[in-house]
Amino acid sequence: MDGQxxxxxxxxxxxxxxxxxxxxxxxxxxxxxxRKPARFCDLNHVRPYTDGGPTTAGNLLALCRRHHRAKHDGG
Known part of the structure; x- marks a missing residue:
């Protein structure tokens, strides 16, 4: 391995x-x-996958369904 x-x-x-x-x-x-437990939440791309956002720990976070929908619906 070369560190990459x-x-x-x-x-x-x-x-x-x-x-x-x-x-x-x-x-x-x-x-x-x-306070919705993360195990019941969606995993959301901060930078959207469709815009090239990677599916990595640094670009994903837990959002409950309500807040996930609000993010995508502009609320």
Whole structure:
């Protein structure tokens, strides 16, 4: 290994291991004040996948369905 990151396949949905990591990291919906447990939340791309946003821990966060929809509906 030369210190370069391992290439990751382009996928829209996180692999199971990444999902577990994110649910553990976030613990609850990341919307301020929302306490919905992360394990019941959607994993949302901060930079949209359709705009080239990677499916990585640095570009994903847990949002409950209500706040996920609000983000995409502009609310």
């Amino acid at each position: 990151p391992v290439a990751v396949s382009h996928r829209r949905f996180p692999a199971p291991g990444l999902s577990r990591l994110l649910h553990t990291r976030d613990r609850t919906c990341r919307f301020p004040g929302c």
